Amino acid sequence: MTTRTSWADMAANSAAENVGSGSSSASNSKPVYVPPHLRNRPPSADPPAPTSTGPASSNDRPGQGGSRWAAPRNDYGNRSGYGGGGRLGGWGGRGGWDRGRDREVNPFGNDDADTEQAFSEQENTAINFDAYEDIPVETSGDNVPPPVSTFAEIDLGDALNLNIRRCKYVKPTPVQRHAIPIALAGRDLMACAQTGSGKTAAFCFPIISGIMRGQVPQKPLRGARTVFPLALILSPTRELSMQIHEEARKFSYQTGVKVVVAYGGAPINQQLRDLERGVDILVATPGRLVDLLERARVSLQMIRYLALDEADRMLDMGFEPQIRKIVEQMDMPPPGVRQTMLFSATFPREIQRLASDFLANYIFLAVGRVGSSTDLIVQRVEFVHESDKRSHLMDLLHAQRANGVQGKQALTLVFVETKKGADSLEHWLCMNGFPATTIHGDRSQQVNIHIFIFFLYFLMDEVTVSPVYIAVISPLMHIEREQALRSFKTGATPILVATDVAARGLDIPHVAHVVNFDLPNDIDDYVHRIGRTGRAGKTGLATAFFNENNTNMAKALADLMQEANQEVPAWLTRYAARSFGGRNRRPGGGGGRFGGRDFRRDSSYNRGGSDYYSGGNNNSGGYGGGYGANLARRFLQGVEGVEVVCIVLVGIGEEILTKK
Ligand SMILES: Nc1ncnc2c1ncn2[C@@H]1O[C@H](COP(=O)(O)OP(=O)(O)OP(=O)(O)O)[C@@H](O)[C@H]1O
Numbered sequence: 001m002t003t004r005t006s007w008a009d010m011a012a013n014s015a016a017e018n019v020g021s022g023s024s025s026a027s028n029s030k031p032v033y034v035p036p037h038l039r040n041r042p043p044s045a046d047p048p049a050p051t052s053t054g055p056a057s058s059n060d061r062p063g064q065g066g067s068r069w070a071a072p073r074n075d076y077g078n079r080s081g082y083g084g085g086g087r088l089g090g091w092g093g094r095g096g097w098d099r100g101r102d103r104e105v106n107p108f109g110n111d112d113a114d115t116e117q118a119f120s121e122q123e124n125t126a127i128n129f130d131a132y133e134d135i136p137v138e139t140s141g142d143n144v145p146p147p148v149s150t151f152a153e154i155d156l157g158d159a160l161n162l163n164i165r166r167c168k169y170v171k172p173t174p175v176q177r178h179a180i181p182i183a184l185a186g187r188d189l190m191a192c193a194q195t196g197s198g199k200t201a202a203f204c205f206p207i208i209s210g211i212m213r214g215q216v217p218q219k220p221l222r223g224a225r226t227v228f229p230l231a232l233i234l235s236p237t238r239e240l241s242m243q244i245h246e247e248a249r250k251f252s253y254q255t256g257v258k259v260v261v262a263y264g265g266a267p268i269n270q271q272l273r274d275l276e277r278g279v280d281i282l283v284a285t286p287g288r289l290v291d292l293l294e295r296a297r298v299s300l301q302m303i304r305y306l307a308l309d310e311a312d313r314m315l316d317m318g319f320e321p322q323i324r325k326i327v328e329q330m331d332m333p334p335p336g337v338r339q340t341m342l343f344s345a346t347f348p349r350e351i352q353r354l355a356s357d358f359l360a361n362y363i364f365l366a367v368g369r370v371g372s373s374t375d376l377i378v379q380r381v382e383f384v385h386e387s388d389k390r391s392h393l394m395d396l397l398h399a400q401r402a403n404g405v406q407g408k409q410a411l412t413l414v415f416v417e418t419k420k421g422a423d424s425l426e427h428w429l430c431m432n433g434f435p436a437t438t439i440h441g442d443r444s445q446q447v448n449i450h451i452f453i454f455f456l457y458f459l460m461d462e463v464t465v466s467p468v469y470i471a472v473i474s475p476l477m478h479i480e481r482e483q484a485l486r487s488f489k490t491g492a493t494p495i496l497v498a499t500d501v502a503a504r505g506l507d508i509p510h511v512a513h514v515v516n517f518d519l520p521n522d523i524d525d526y527v528h529r530i531g532r533t534g535r536a537g538k539t540g541l542a543t544a545f546f547n548e549n550n551t552n553m554a555k556a557l558a559d560l561m562q563e564a565n566q567e568v569p570a571w572l573t574r575y576a577a578r579s580f581g582g583r584n585r586r587p588g589g590g591g592g593r594f595g596g597r598d599f600r601r602d603s604s605y606n607r608g609g610s611d612y613y614s615g616g617n618n619n620s621g622g623y624g625g626g627y628g629a630n631l632a633r634r635f636l637q638g639v640e641g642v643e644v645v646c647i648v649l650v651g652i653g654e655e656i657l658t659k660k
Contacts, residue, residue, distance in 0.1 A: 104253065104254065106253065107246065107249040107250045107253055108166050108250060108253065128376075128537030128538065129171065129173075129537060132173060132174050132197070132537065135174055135194075135367060135368050136368065136369070137174060137178060137365070137366070137367050138364075138365070138366040138597050138598070139178065139182075139363060139364065139365050139366075140363070140364045140597075140598040140600065140601065141187075141361070141362060141363035141364055141598075142361060142363075144182065144363050145181040145182050145184075145185045145187070146181065147177040147178045147181060148172065148177055148180070148181055149171070149172075149177065150171055150172070151164055151169070151171065151172055154172075154180055154181065154184065154205075156180075156205055156208075156209045157209055157212055157213070157255070159212070159253075159254050159255040159256075160205065160208055160209055160212070160251060160252075160255055162254075163250060163251050163252070163253050163254075163255070164201075164205075164251070166250070166253075167201075167250060167251070169201070172198075173197050173198035173201075173202075173536075174193070174197065174367045175191060175193035175197050175198055175199055175202050175365070175367045176198050176201055176202045176205075178191075178365050178367065179191050179193075179199075179202040179203070179206075179341075179343075179365055180202060180205055180206055182363050182365065183202075183203065183205075183206035183207075183339070183341055184206050184209065184210075186339055187339075187361070187362065187363050188335065188339060188340045188341070188359040188360050188361065188362035188363070189340075189341045189342065189359075189362055189363050189364075189365060190311070190342045190347070190352065190355060190356075190359060190362055190363070190364050190365070190598075191341070191342065191343045191344075191364075191365040191366075191367075192343075192344060192345065192346070192347045192365065192366045192367070192368075192370045192371075192597075193343070193345065193365075193366075193367035193368060194345055194367065194368045194372065194373065194374040194531070195345045195373070195374065195527065195528060195530075195531020195532075195534075195535065196374065196376075196507070196531055196534060196535025196536055197345075197367065197368075197374070197536075198536070199309070199343045199344075199345075200243075200244060200247050200248075200309070200507075201247070201251065202343065203233070203307040203309070203341045203343055204233075204244075204247060204248050204251050204252075205251065206305075206341075207231045207233075207281060207305045207307065208248070208251055208252045208255055208257050208281070210231075210304065210305060210339075211230050211231060211257045211280050211281070211304075211305075212255050212256070212257060214230070214304065219302075220299070220301050220302070225276065225296075225297060226296055226297060226298065226299050227275045227276070227278075227279050227297065227298055227299070228298075228299050228301060228302040229260075229279045229280060229281060229282040229298065229300075229302070229303065230280050230281070230302055230303065230304050230305065231280065231281040231282070231303065231304060231305035231306070231307070232281075232282050232284065232289075232300065232303050232305070232306050232307070232332075233248070233281065233282070233283045233284070233307045233308075233309065234284060234285070234286055234289070234306075234307070234308050234309070234314060234323070234326070235283070235284075235285065235308075235309040235310060235314075235505065236285065236286075236309075236310050236313045236314055236318075236319060236504060236505075237263075237285065237501055237504070237505070238263035238264060238265055238266065238285055238481075239439075239481065239482075239485060239501070239502070239506060240309065240310070240504060240505040240506060241261050241262075241263045241283050241284060241285050242261060242263065242482075243505065243506060243507060244261075244283050244309060244505075245259055245260075245261035245283045248281060248283060252281070257280045257281060258277075258278045258279055258280045258281070259279075259280065259281040259282075259283060260274045260275055260277075260278075260279040260281070260282055260283070261274075261282075261283045261284065262274075262275070262282065262283075262284045262285070262288045262289060262292060262298075263284065263285040263288050264285055264287045264288040264291075265481075268288070268291065268292075271288070271292075272292075272297060275292075275297065275298065281305075282298065286314070286319050286322040286323055286326060287322060289326060290322055290325060290326060293326070293330050299331055300326070300330050300331050300332040300333075301331040301332075301333070303332050303333060303338050304333075304338055304339060305338065305339050305340075305341070306327065306332070306338050306339070306340045306341070306358075307340075307341045307342075307343065308323070308340075308341070308342045308343070308355075308358075309343055309344070309505060310343075310344050310504045310505055310528075311342035311343055311344045311347070311351075311355060312344045312346050312347050312348060312351040312355075312524070313344070313504060315351050315354045315355055316351065320354065327358055328357075328358075335358060335359055335360035336360035336361075340358050340359050340360070340362070342355050342358070342359070345371070345527060345528060345531060346370070346371040346524035346527055346528065347366075347370050347371065348371070348524065349599040349602065352364075352598070352599040353599055356599075356600075364597070364598035364600070366597045366598070369563065369597070370597050371523070371524055371527060371560075372527070372560070372563055372564060373527045373530055373531065373560060373564050374531070374534055374564070375564045375565050375566070376534035376535075376537065376538065376539050376540060377514075377530050377531070377533055377534035377539070377540045377541070377542050377564070378539070378540070378541050378542070378566070379530065379542045379544070379561050379564065379566040380541070380542070380543045380544070381543075381544045381546050381557065381561070381568075381569060381572055382543060382544070382545060382546065383546055383547060383569075383571060384545040384546070384547060385547050386547060386549065389517055389545055390425070390428060392545065393414065393425075393429075393515060393517060393545075394432060394434075396513075396515065396543065397412070397429075397434055397495070400412070400513065409491075409510055409512075410494070410510065410512035410513065411488060411489075411491065411494050411495070411496070411508065411510050411511045411512060411513075412494060412495045412496070412511075412512065412513045412514075412515065413488075413495075413496050413498060413502065413508075413511050413513070413514045413515070413532050413533070414436075414495060414496070414497045414498070414514075414515045414517050415498055415499070415500070415502075415503065415514065415515065415516050415517060415518065415520070415529050416497060416498070416499060416517050416518045417499070417518040417520075418499065419440040419441060419499055421518065422438045422439075422440045422497045422498060422499055423438055423440075425438075425497045425517065426438040426497045429495055429497070434495055435492070435493045435494065435495065436493055436495035436496065436497055437484040437487050437488055437493040437495070437496055437497070438484060438496070438497045438498065439481050439484045439485060439488075439496060439497075439498045439499075439501060439502050440498065440499040440501055441499055441500075441501045484496070485502075485506075485508075488508065489508055489509075491510070497517075500520065500525060500529070502532070503520075503525055503528045503529045503532070504528045505528075506532060507535060508532060511532050511533045511535075511540065512533060512540060512541060513533065513540070513541045513542070513543065514529060514530050514532050514533050514540070514541070514542045514543075515542075515543050515544075515545075516529060516530070516542070516543070516544035516545060517545055518545070519544055519545070519546060519550045519553055519557075520553075521552070521553070523553065523556035523557065523560060526544070526553070526556075526557065526560070527560070529542075530542035544557070546572065546575075551575055551578070551579055552579060554572060554575035554576040554578075554579045555576040555579045557572065557576075558572050558573055558575075558576040559576075
């Protein structure tokens with residue numbers, strides 16, 4: 001039995017299986033290909049009603065080759081399963097998936113019922129667009145398409161427009177106004193916009209719309225179980241991947257475009273099954289994707305759209321080798337053939353330089369200054385000695401309680417440096433009457449013990465026990481973090497103690513207060529952390545505890561606060577004046593942190609300079625000493641020997657077990 005994979009696979013397989021077949025056959029149980037724009041149409045005898053009569057461009061990127069719309073797809077015109085010919089071209093209407101078996105679950109339903117019940121409805125209608133009105137926007141690059149003011153000006157298609165309305169998005173945010181037309185014109189893009197300003201939709205809409213109107217690509221000859229997604233969205237954490245997946249599912253509901261997510265820390269088998277059911281857009285974390293590629297379960301050969309969310313993080317030391325492997329060393333089409341979009345709220349210039357390897361003739365877009373925080377967030381910094389931090393936090397929480405700012409409508413997110421610190425603070429808060437939960441990078445101590453037990457079984461070659469054990473434990477590890485997040489979102493535990501794993505991208509409504517109990521060592525991490533509040537036009541509060549251990553952050557913090565029109569305490573200004581800038585000043589700065597935007601405008605770039613990297617532009621191994629040292633420091637930070645060993649061993653174990 002052949003298992004169906006992506007829509008593209010289905011097209012090719014269907015062609016092979018149905019040659020000469022002009023009509024749907026009830027007896028033929030094999031699924032037939034339905035192109036995305038037709039998948040939601042009820043069977044119909046209507047004649048084709050294309051929206052465009054122009055020939056389809058061979059490069060079917062949106063906006064290229066004349067017509068915006070792909071012409072009717074001749075390659076499947078004779079295939080069965082179109083409802084007697086159906087409509088070709090144009091956009092799909094409503095209705096379930098026209099696939100006869102795989103029902104599309106309504107993502108607007110009560111999949112997040114707890115949250116929906118816990119909070120009042122109008123999340124997005126309350127967006128304060130005035131807050132964004134005077135935000136400076138910079139674009140650079142050749143022939144930048146003009147921005148739009150409304151969604152109606154952008155022809156995204158009926159089904160997607162309906163989903164935008166279902167999401168209660170009334171008008172585009174500034175990054176959407178600029179980025180969507182650029183992406184729809186088929187251009188590569190490096191976009192920097194403040195936290196909570198709607199970047200997810202800015203890259204999802206053009207991808208979904210592009211796939212909906214694209215041609216059906218021919219499946220390459222590969223193993224029957226290999227799937228060929230058309231778009232790849234990479235993000236650094238599983239929580240963020242899951243969130244992007246949820247959002248993308250809403251945006252693509254009843255468009256016929258199928259979105260699948262794959263992330264590490266969860267059993268791979270379910271994800272393999274999801275992939276086998278078909279995938280147009282794959283949302284993934286890099287590690288799990290590399291695994292899938294090495295198993296030849298995913299091929300990137302047909303990727304037309306590549307989006308990197310939190311792109312600077314993805315190209316930072318932790319992920320860069322994996323990203324290079326995925327983008328440059330597998331079968332992904334090169335820049336210029338695929339369309340590449342990079343998004344983040346922060347984009348250090350040295351990372352911009354690295355990122356430019358992945359782009360072709362790209363447009364740089366900065367909404368607000370690169371790396372700035374939004375002034376919707378009130379930032380406070382308090383001098384708190386290490387030993388006083390807990391009592392100070394308690395004072396803050398008591399004050400919140402006294403002011404009635406607590407509970408489900410006002411969640412508090414507390415960032416600490418280590419996993420151990422997170423567990424211990426959570427325990428202490430609970431003991432003191434503040435229900436808290438925790439989320440951090442790896443497994444809890446408790447789960448580590450299970451992992452060791454598993455390996456004892458494994459080393460003893462208890463092959464019958466170890467797979468069972470991993471089958472039980474692996475989902476538990478995964479569920480633990482998910483449950484913590486859910487419990488926080490619903491307000492069951494209105495305080496979440498987190499490490500940097502929760503710093504980026506997570507969109508949790510009602511986070512009213514972010515406390516940097518331990519300040520991070522990098523100002524960009526601070527920007528992302530505080531960005532968990534003050535999202536989508538809402539205001540928020542961020543409090544940081546500062547002491548002698550954070551002097552290297554003083555200058556960057558004071559600059560950032562000043563730029564966001566925040567009150568900078570006199571003592572912080574004094575610390576800032578004394579500090580050397582340290583690791584928070586970007587190497588090769590030339591004008592300071594906020595001086596540069598598009599790095600191509602730097603004189604050093606135009607001279608072909610190598611002020612950041614000794615190895616030049618295309619050499620990922622060529623970091624200069626200062627940056628390399630910084631990367632090494634960040635890598636070692638948070639490493640807890642036992643856990644790292646465990647994680648590696650579990651990876652190997654799962655690998656061996658799956659191959660057995
Ligand atoms: N046009 C819009 N109208 C109303 N709400 C919107 C609009 N676009 C996005 N949102 C909402 O704004 C919130 C923030 O969006 P999103 O998570 O995409 O921000 P982001 O820029 O990616 O943030 P971060 O930098 O933290 O990742 C989400 O709840 C999203 O649903």
